[in-house]
Amino acid sequence: MELRQLRYFVTLAEVGSVSRAAVILNVAQPAISRQIRLLEEELAVSLFYRTGRGMELTEAGHLLMAHAPDVLLGLKKIEKEIGELRGIADGQVVLGIPPTEGHFLVPPLVRRLRAQHPGLALKVIEAFSGHVNEWLVGGRLDVAVFYKLANMQQLITDELLTEGLYLIGKGGLPTDDTPIGLDEIQSMELILPSRSHGLRHLVEHAATQRDLRLNVTLEADALLTIKALVEAGEGRTILPYPSVHREMEAGRLTARPIRREDLSRTLLLVTTRHHPLSLASRVVVREMRLLVRDLVRSGGWPGAVI
Template identity: 30%
Template sequence: MDVRQLRYFIEVAKVKNFTKAAEALHIAQPAVSMAVKKLEQELELSLFNRQDKKVSLTAEGEIFLPHAKRILDDLRAAELEMAELKGLSKGEVRLGIPPMISAYFFPDIIRDFKKSYPQLHLSVLGEGAWRIQKMIGQGELDMGVVAGGNFPETLEVRRFLREEIVICVPPDHPFAQRKSVSLVEFIREPLVFYKEGYYIREFFLEVLKGAGSAPNIVFETNLFSLVKSLVRNGTGISIFLRMVVAADTDLVAVPFDPPLHLDLLIAWKKDTYLSLANRAFVDFLLQHAAEEWRSQAETG
């Protein structure tokens, strides 16, 4: 069994098409077909149904897929460990961050991390928390930021931040003069909200399950900058993490009564080797967050 066969098999299973798999792998399509066919011959099993140019996993293919992924994960972990034993000074951190907090909490962390570890390469992908969890599980990301407590047991997590969720309104809105607003009052208002898959939406809807009524959502988007603009022009009001609206002088942040807080966690795949580069980033992030918390406590 060849490692390339496993990679090709996994890619075809992912995109359900031999031609698209070949394009993603940057090789000729016949090479992918031949490698998968040889793998099937070695296993003496058919891994794919091939009908009318449509490709799907057979029952045997479904069973073999997690084994193939695990083999490649173990191989990558072994390569990382062996490289580090040889004193390799280079490394890569593939990190997923939800767009809302990427622009407000992480720029300074990324800058300072690069200063401390100039030899390490840090790549950041902006995705919703649900998509980040999936990509970590598939090995497309080393780690990422997830929220709250709704994450699979396959992830190892460390909390680095607890942030308040606040109501965001224009200065002329009646809530702007309030010290706090209840959940029931909030959901009666026209709401500009985030699309499914965004952590702040999922968290808030989970909180609302005990409220007894549904929110009045008038518009949905996956662009938090558009949410701000629609709040400014009076389309509706919304919610944000406090850090996201702290510097906006033309918007007013109003706490909930009782206050709502969201835990943000750094997550990676459980029982997977965490490279020195990734461990360095986790340690750096947790230390930075602890120092930030102490600074706020002293000034607060």
């Protein structure tokens, strides 16, 4: 019995039509019919009834179908494990990342992975820091990038960088690179996420430590909405550099650094102890580390230090 024959058999059993199986397998119909005939000759039984409605399994066909998918799955697992021994990273890796960093980090990460590991498929899920712990432990994510939280149990963390935050205003304002303190910001009309958002919690905690009360006049949890409101002159906001770099280059927004001793945060690369990392996941972890290091050292991430 050949592996190819088993794959053809399972596909044909699932769709019930040689023509549809040929499309799925991307082979000619006679090739499928010939391999099924050889398989039947080897087993000395008929596996299908040929009817006007298509192909239907015989009793022997049902018996083979009860085991064949597990056999194929087991062989695929063996191929994957042997590939890992040879250093070949393939399969899907699910990466969780906040939207403020996703559009900045994911495109160059994808370019690196495609160039060096073409068999690796990356799935990206936008995830706020508050959800990541649960999603990692539950297996929804393989790897995550998010900001340091108080509760980091059951997680394996690697500090990527510490970044300062910026006071963001509409375009056309005079450029000022002098760091500003929270005491100067407290009287400004601010547009911030709701209190369930990690960034809002960080900003308000820093203000409370200095006995300051921020003037939050608008709340919006969508990053695009916050930036649109600031562009329209409805207030200012506090964001990291990656979330506004395109708008700054286009002159639609301005950014002034906030004093690091007043406000900063640590970006982490996180996995969980609950699930061992595949070779593909380890590759994503390594490439993300290298990407962040290169961005910081080249000046491509202003306000950040390794």
